[in-house]
Amino acid sequence: MNNNMNQFCRVNWPKGLKSFKSKSIRLSQEVVSYLKEDGILLNDVWKRPPLQDNGTKRFPELEQLVNEILDDFESVFIKLNWRAPLDCQNTFQDMCFQDLYDIMMALKYSGVIMEMIEDYDEQVIDQNHPEKCQLVAQPSQGYLLELKKYYKLRPNAEFRCFVKNKKLIGISQKNLYLITEDESVKDKIQNYFNKIVDLIEIDNYVLDVYIDIPPKENIILVDLNPWQEHTRPKLFTYEELDIFQECQLRLVKNKDMIVQEDYSGYRESVDIETLIQQQQQEKQQLQQQ
Ligand SMILES: Nc1ncnc2c1ncn2[C@@H]1O[C@H](COP(=O)(O)OP(=O)(O)O)[C@@H](O)[C@H]1O
Numbered sequence: 001m002n003n004n005m006n007q008f009c010r011v012n013w014p015k016g017l018k019s020f021k022s023k024s025i026r027l028s029q030e031v032v033s034y035l036k037e038d039g040i041l042l043n044d045v046w047k048r049p050p051l052q053d054n055g056t057k058r059f060p061e062l063e064q065l066v067n068e069i070l071d072d073f074e075s076v077f078i079k080l081n082w083r084a085p086l087d088c089q090n091t092f093q094d095m096c097f098q099d100l101y102d103i104m105m106a107l108k109y110s111g112v113i114m115e116m117i118e119d120y121d122e123q124v125i126d127q128n129h130p131e132k133c134q135l136v137a138q139p140s141q142g143y144l145l146e147l148k149k150y151y152k153l154r155p156n157a158e159f160r161c162f163v164k165n166k167k168l169i170g171i172s173q174k175n176l177y178l179i180t181e182d183e184s185v186k187d188k189i190q191n192y193f194n195k196i197v198d199l200i201e202i203d204n205y206v207l208d209v210y211i212d213i214p215p216k217e218n219i220i221l222v223d224l225n226p227w228q229e230h231t232r233p234k235l236f237t238y239e240e241l242d243i244f245q246e247c248q249l250r251l252v253k254n255k256d257m258i259v260q261e262d263y264s265g266y267r268e269s270v271d272i273e274t275l276i277q278q279q280q281q282e283k284q285q286l287q288q289q
């Protein structure tokens, strides 16, 4: 990793940068160990998931913090540090979470999250995990579970913006499975960028933005990402982006340009979806008892 990744955790974002409502919980040593326990390669664990020990009963103080946030937000989109468990999005419908059980399942069985934890563990020698889970609002280190208020986003209104030497040099449609035609987004996004650029001290980075419904069409920041690393270049390549001088907009304009992106690269041989579905059925049965 070339970037200081901590700066991409929401609580460490530059002050004044507005985005969706969100709260972050610094995870205790116990929870971090639970997430790491019996790594993703141990198929046995996946075959016999410990249902009663699913992380909710085991971590009452985390459950209380999460429930308080859920009382306010109703449902949430989750991230651990700078990554969301997007490889679980087929299993957890739309990545919309309403209880700690599903949150723990998604975190524990996501290959994306596992990879992030492995990389982060290598980087941070002194982990210094707190004894208890705690809500954090100030810049922090460690494992931070971010709960973002869930919003139903229109997929054609999301754009990824590439910033090099503090200059906006590329805007790509974010979801590449649909056709989009509106080129007017370029000026709107440039205007928004001009307003926030001075808040961000990093030279090269990638912003994900969302254009709110007409007529207002406010631009809302969705995410602040590192340049390269895991941040996909969408309709560009990083080689191209390295040489651009002026801002370019790229959209999926016709059927031939459609790309079906997936996270299958993260899946191990075990079928995680089937497993989690089984678990959810068991969970429902338990609840009915
Ligand atoms: N608060 C939210 N509510 C609903 N969907 C969201 C929310 N935040 C993000 N998303 C969706 O998830 C995608 C990835 O979110 P993001 O925070 O960028 O995670 P990552 O950095 O791991 O890609 C976004 O492009 C958006 O479609």
Ligand SMILES: [Mg+2]
Pocket: 082, 208, 223, 224, 225
């Ligand atoms: Mg991101």
